[in-house]
Amino acid sequence: MKNIESIVKNNLSHLIDIDASRIDIDLSIFDDYSLTSLNLVILITNICEETDVPVFNFTDADIANLRTLRDVITMFTTAAGQDA
């Protein structure tokens, strides 16, 4: 499997048309990258597809607690059983 961090960054870069190399995973996905709640849903869905992590693995609370891309990476890394 590809590195989860690069998958997450690539998906965000496609979604908001930003160079993946300029993405700072510690910035706020809402305040700094201006994701709407629907954007976040589609981001998570796309990452699930690419990582083969079942989307049902995540609860509403898991999604609601996401603030940064690091949170997203950690969530997927944990779900995929990988080390961060």
Next chain:
Amino acid sequence: MEQIINQVANGRPSTAHSITIYGPGGRAVLPLADLDRLARKTAVYLKSLGVSAGDRIGIVAKNRLEWLLLDLGALKIKAVTAAFEAGKFAPTATLAERYALRIVFSDEASDAPSILPMDGLLAALEALPEDSDLSPVVYAPDDVTTIKFTSGSTGEPKGLAATVGSIDSSISATQVLFNHSSDDKLFIFLPLSLLQQRYWVYSALVFGHDVVLSTYQLAYYALPREAPTVVMGVPAFFETLRKAIAARVEGDDPAALRRAAIEAMGPRIRYLWTGSAPASPEMLRFFEDCGMAIFEGYGMNETCIVTKNAPGAHRRGSVGRPIDGKRLSIGEDGVIVVHSAFPVNTRYLFCAPGDSERIFQPDGSVRTGDLGRFDEDGFLYILGRADDVVVLTNGRNVLVRSIEERLRTCPEVENCIVVGSGEDCLSAILCAPRGEAARDAIKRHIADLNHLNGPDERIGGFLIVDEPFSIENGLLTSQYKPKRREILARFSDEMSHATRGAP
């Protein structure tokens, strides 16, 4: 007009069609006959809790099977559901007391004795006998089945009790336009607390077609897997989908975009339904170019569906013609007034004095507050809200909605509002994810627009903000419309400086 609610309450749907449910627990498929069987048991269960005809039960939960069972079960005993959007209302004793609810069912934990957890419902139904006797119920057009709550821009949400006649009339008229039938699979994901979303389940039970119920969190995942024929959405949903589809394709090759759209929604799309908020022309054109018909309509809580584009009667940019049972007039002030053969209601519940009178007219019509015009073929065009009119210091009235739409065509601009500036020109507050880095591109866009716009439509000054307009921060309504007053209040200090930096 079909007797929809009486059929849903008393009918036995065929086993040929099913409901598929996506929720936190995964995917489940249930024949509609089984849904009805469980709903009958739910009715018996509600009676065992002391609920009887006319009693109100509250539902505060995200989309799930139990939500539907409570709604359908209540219909079978003429109890009234009060549908609260999860996240906006908390399941508390105060809620039960304020809205006179006998019981509240919720997917959130609560210590209040009047709040019952939904998680226990299916287990409780299992303990009930299979063939419980339920007397048939008869609904009259003026009977009420549910209370919906209007978001409102200020204060407590107002209640609106929906009559059976209005529900029957709306579903019947929609069926005339779209003929949902055996081969159809309708996809719904907006909250079931919005009554219109339940229409499509009622439609499945009465007209015989499949339906998929998802949470909005799982909607994009479920779509390609379920391959629906119809997607019931709102502009923000389709706009997000449009961007995601476009991002999958290098360049703008139409065939590649069509393939990507099919990958995202499956190959069986017959049409996409959008309403509740204005759809951008770009979004509508995008899906049409992808070979997917998308039909915009118009309505509000107080009127239900009023107009709708449909196969054979579609004009892009309009919101369609009035559906059966609706007649529209446009007042001298340009405001649309809706006359319904079967009104949703003629007053609000739980409202402040004067609230009902402001919108419900003595003859039962509804003054919408929206400005509109008809073309020569009877298609309605929404020009904006009456309160979208900005009065310039030169006394000219300017309708700013179309100007806002043109501003949003700038790729850097995610959202915006146009406001008065206290001068003889307009100002704009623009949300741009890149913030000040986008200033040059936005400035060029505004200069181009100013060149094309009439003198009263020119943007004199503008403010770029990178804080997104969202429901969470109170700058968008639940229908994803910018809240003009709140946005202006949030950025008023910065705005006073921005207007001096006019391009």
